[in-house]
Amino acid sequence: MNLKDLITRARTCRRFKGERRVSSEMLADLVDHARLSASARNRQVLRFATIADRDTCEALNNLVVMGGSLTPEQRAAATQHPGGFIVIAGPAHMDDFAVIDVGIAAQSINLAACEAGLACCMIGAVKRDRVAELIGLPGDLQIRLVLAIGEPDEIRRIVAPRPDGSLTYYRDERDEHCVPKRPLNECIIIKK
Ligand SMILES: Cc1cc2nc3c(=O)[nH]c(=O)nc-3n(C[C@H](O)[C@H](O)[C@H](O)COP(=O)(O)O)c2cc1C
Structure with a gap:
């Protein structure tokens, strides 16, 4: 890995x-x-x-x-x-x-x-x-x-932020643990 x-x-x-x-x-x-x-x-x-x-x-x-x-x-x-x-x-x-x-x-x-x-x-x-x-x-x-x-x-997995932008972790309908992470282009704010 x-x-x-x-x-x-x-x-x-x-x-x-x-x-x-x-x-x-x-x-x-x-x-x-x-x-x-x-x-x-x-x-x-x-x-x-x-x-x-x-x-x-x-x-x-x-x-x-x-x-x-x-x-x-x-x-x-x-x-x-x-x-x-x-x-x-x-x-x-x-x-x-x-x-x-x-x-x-x-x-x-x-x-x-x-x-x-x-x-x-x-x-x-x-x-x-x-x-x-x-x-x-x-x-x-x-x-x-x-x-x-x-x-x-x-089961835990990374997901996209929810439509309302919430980053709070949650359980989905399959009882899997979902962890929203911001997209990379939101995290890198300066590129020169
Ligand atoms: C400094 C620190 C303190 C944390 N304290 C708690 C806590 O008290 N209870 C808990 O359930 N999770 C705690 N967490 C775990 C975070 O909730 C978790 O990292 C976040 O939801 C993102 O999930 P991920 O670690 O799977 O990326 C803590 C994480 C960090 C880095």
Whole structure:
């Protein structure tokens, strides 16, 4: 698969095959892709927690919101929770450049997961204090992003924006997850 195909396939996933666990070793390998990625001033301030334990995953799942734009029926059933989580943490004070590291790390993990036949949901809607307590995060670190990982149990695909221009993701009549993306000619605003 070439890189563009991988990026196209690596859609956010919110329904997983809940019985298929993701091992600590696999989660560590995904983090290794983040470790090898670009970092502002090469400071590498981020730290990662890998959560494979089923009970901790279930507790963590209750502290995040996946699919805020979906109806409750469209969200994951109890059997479709993630098989593992990666928590990205960093120091309390991170400048704009350091914050960019979070996105780069997350996308490296997302692409590596997709390449391995898994899928990912980057989650910013997190009860951070409670997750920090749950996983025993050292007090000098703050949670920046949580990544749900697992075997996908839903079809996700890119579609054109809707006629009204809406970019909100939605489920179509086949219960497939549709993600509108702007056309390229709208994104490139200057060409010289
Ligand atoms: C920084 C960041 C935070 C996000 N937070 C959430 C979240 O809290 N819950 C969720 O379900 N999806 C979250 N997402 C996933 C986006 O909703 C998703 O990327 C978007 O709908 C586009 O879908 P795609 O990733 O398949 O292109 C987040 C994505 C990013 C980059």
